[in-house]
Amino acid sequence: MPSSRFSTRTDFSGFLGVKIADGDLELVEHLGQGSYGVVFRAVHKKDTSPEPKQFAVKIMEKADPHTRDWRFQQRELRAHSEVSGHPNICELYGYYETSELFYIVLEYCPGGDLLHALVQRRLYSRKDELVKSIFVQLLDAVAHCHENGVYHRDLKPDNVMVNEDGSLIKLADFGLATTSKVSDNFGCGSSTYMSPECIGHEVGYEPYSTAASDVWALGVILCNIVAGSNPWEYAVTTDELFERYLQNAGFLRETMPISIECEDILDAIFEPRAASRITIPELRKLILEVDTFFMTDADIAKGNDYLKRAAAAYRPRQPPLKDPAAAIRCQSVLWEEDAVDLLAQVSNTRVRSAIMNMRFENKDGKFVIAPSKGISRSSSESSLSSSSTKFSCSNCSSGEESRGPCTPETHAQNPLNLAEIPDFPSNEKLGKAFMAPLARKGHSLPLPTKRAPIAVVVPAA
Incomplete structure (x- = not known):
């Protein structure tokens, strides 16, 4: 039997081939891990069809029955069982246990989680009907939970699964x-998605409505879907972005390319007084009435520099470029993942060398990246881990934290022209920080920031 300890150093290969459910299910692929367990894909061994039925199996170390962790495990199983069966909730088929482990058999969602669909695949950018459809599905899933007396308390894209094309969502992880x-x-949940009353310390630690707190988290998820970013890191007044939201009407449209309709809905969700916050039935009605969630190109053109960069960076992905070298010679905005894809297509060795070394060779062309993490403009301080400009959704929590598998996928993107790109000194160097995203799994979303894009001048082909 494999070890039951799920540290980041665990060798999960020992679980491959393990059979459960009287030998009917075999674990065939490691999908991901979190602080509470590991997830495998399993197939039904008695299904002889060309495409046998697949399952996700979550394996947890069984806690001591006299501990709080044991109560959490039992609560998760009871809560998920109570709401299972809804078309937008990940099905719980059952669970099996040994003396050391729980094996929880769940519906398998081959599209991965919603955060992967947002960050890596950008499935919902500029697609109003698809946004409306999947967000209403999420509302219906949460409403079903509330109607059955279950309050999720950890709503975030990591805990929403999708199908291959992103048109169907399933709420998971209870x-x-x-x-x-x-x-x-x-402080229960993941910090970016916590309501002020759940955080507690600025509202006197008064008991709070778990339903209203779930609604707040749904608002942050709507920001993620429509704008590809988080509105703030933590809903407290010491967070500069949240304080600016409380003090400045129209703040959301200064930092995210959203429509006025979408902003009005978010304002109703982000009502600091929980008793006055919009309810899920009211929210569902407003979502269905929306004409567009996205800011028009004309309004983006009138916006500040950050808004323009944010809009350009969250455009839909496009097929691979036919002439990447020509694209590099124009002014463009890319995420680092797309830039890496683009780099792989470039055959001109001088262009590749210039990009890989982040050098400003001359002024024949510019390659501009909207950074997904802060990159220092000093070669000695190059970094891709600035918490002031980037917030990782999977790694943030206060109190109890959840988990979810990550299976990133990348595609090349056509660059988008962007006006008024700031000039940089021609002799400035940034080191090799640019190449770091090759090793990163992508589960993260940006925060609004005043930082300028990183411009890389490359020689003409």
Whole structure:
């Protein structure tokens, strides 16, 4: 039997080939891991069809029955069982246990999680009907939970699964769910998605409505889907972005390319007074009435520099470039992942060398990257881990944290022209920080920032 300890150093190969459910299910692929367990893809061994039925199997170390972790595990199983069967909730088929482990058999979603669909595939950018459809599905899933006395408390893109084309969503991971309508468990969930009352310390740690707190998290998810970014890191007044939101009407449209309709909906969701916050039925009605969630190109052109960069960076992905060298010689905006894809297509060795070394060779062309993490403009301080400009959704939590598998996929993107790109000194160097995204798994979303894009001048082909 494989080890039951799920540290980041665990060798998961020992689980491959393990059979459960009286030998009917075989674990065939490691999908991902989190702080509470590991997830494998499993196939039904008695299904002889060309495409046998697949399952996701979540393996958790069984906690001591006298501990809080044991209560959490039992609560997760009960809560998920209570709401399973809804078309937009990941099906729980059952679970098996040994003396050391729980094997929880779940519906397999081959499209991965919603965060992967947003960050890596950008499936919903500029697609109003698709955004409307999947967000209503999510609302229906959460409403079903609430109607059955289950409150999720960890709503975020990591915990929403999608099908291959992103048109169908399934709510998952009930590890932090509760049946309490009112809670005094503060700091529960992932910090960017927590409501002010769930955080607690600026509202006097008063017991709060778990349903209203779920609604707040849905608002942050809507920002993720429409704008590809988080509105702030933490809903407290010491967070500069959240404070600016509280003080400045129209702040959201200064930092995210969203429509006025979308901004009005978000304002109703991000009502600091939980008792006055919009309800899910009211929210569903407004979502269905939206004409567009996205800011028009004309309004983007009138916006500030950050807004223009944010809009350009979250455009839909396009097929591979036919002439990447020519594209590099124009002013363009890319995420680093796309830039790496583009680099792979470039045959001109001088161009490849210039990009890989982040050098400003001359002024024949510019290759501009909207950074997904802060990159220092000093070669000695190059970094891709600036918490002031980037927030990783999977790694952030306060209190209890959830988890989810990550299976990134990348595609090349056509660059988009962007006016008023700032000039940089021709002799400036940035080191090799640019290549770091090759090793990164992509589960992260940007925060609004005033940083200028990183411009790389490359020689003409």
